[in-house]
Amino acid sequence: MGRDTRRTRLVIAALLVVAFALITLDYRTGHSATGVRGAMHSAFGGIEDGVTAVVRPIGRTASSLTHPNRYHDRADRLAQDNAQLRRQLADDKEITRLAGELSSLRLLADKGQYSIIPAKVIAIGDVTGTDWTVTVNAGRADGVAVDKTVLNADGLVGTVSSVTAHTAVIRLACDPNSRIGARLERTQLLGAVAGGQGPSSLVFTLYDASYRVQKGDRLVTFGSSDYVAGVPIGEVTKVTDVGGLSRTAEVKPYVSVGSLDLVGVVVGRPPADPGDRLLTPRPVAAQPPPAASSAPSTAAQPSAAPGAAQGGVG
Structure with missing residues (x-):
């Protein structure tokens, strides 16, 4: 059991060495997949991609620790831009x-x-x-x-x-x-x-x-x-x-x-007394709608003796 564990550790260590070697070649020769670089990438490309995914955040963190001012300066610039925009909006509002x-x-x-x-x-x-x-x-x-x-x-x-x-x-x-x-x-x-x-x-x-x-x-x-x-x-x-x-x-x-x-x-001064012109006009009271007429209709009424209209027809 101990022997298998030792063998596994050796294999992982060897793969890590190969992956780091490939990463180093990437930085020195670019991304051209020719010669030894191409062959090694074909054989260990998957391992390299996995290790790179793990190592890249670590590298960025280390970069931020070694160059903290770069990020602080950017934050300061963003804060200044934000403050300037706020002042501009306030000035525009005041002008309006x-x-x-x-x-x-x-x-x-x-x-x-x-x-x-x-x-x-x-x-x-x-x-x-x-x-x-x-x-x-x-x-x-x-x-x-x-x-x-x-x-x-x-x-x-x-x-x-x-x-x-x-x-x-x-x-x-x-x-x-x-x-x-x-x-x-x-x-x-x-x-x-x-x-x-x-x-x-x-x-x-x-x-x-x-x-x-x-x-x-x-x-x-x-x-x-x-x-x-x-x-x-x-x-x-x-x-x-x-x-x-x-x-x-x-x-x-x-x-x-x-x-x-x-x-x-x-x-x-005005040439004449303005009177009450400068006072705000008073609201005009709403007039009530006219009342509906209750007089009887003058339209022609139907004849009370319909038979008379047919006079003498028999």
Whole structure:
């Protein structure tokens, strides 16, 4: 039993030597199956293929261990390419978003016949404290001046309070110290809007105490030294009685301070008051379908005496 095992080991060892010899010839002479290489391949080709299949993964592993940087470099390159593609996709998305905002802003300016300078918000003050401002990247060199109205695609943002060569500080409409002339939609009734308790609340006071402010009433600016006319301000959400008169109300502004990005500084006033043109049209209530008529039909009725139609036939 021991002798057979020893003989088997010797045979396997000899075959391994032959296979390695064939592999060596492959690398040195190529794959030309001529001469001694061809004869040996004919005799031991199957063994060579089997040993090569076993040895090749071992060789690749050894190569990766002896040249680790090659694989690390490839992984780094793939990671860099992936990051670049992600940045490119993010940039394309941002460009598309800004293009949409600019288009909406231009549409609003065209409706009101305002000349505007687009600007991007680059800093925001502490709107929970005393600094109710934002800073934009347009200034004196771009034609921006103090007391110019600032708006975005949703409505009134505020007014320019200070200017440098390339930046401007905008005092927001929700500043508690602000006071903006306002007009109720579809009327000539005037009042004033002041900052409320936060960036999402304004207070409107109507000058005419005989008129009742109602929930859902909408406000626009009327022309003054620092605000152009017709810019949407907000909508009445709650009416407050003062001395039995409903002339004071809470207003939700159309502009969200927390999402301010692209704005327009009005540098050219419209030739005439735009009125309510910049307000979003109210939805038209659906009309009920006409009721079905219940009147009796006027179609000819059949004769009550059929025999009369056959008069005298007998």
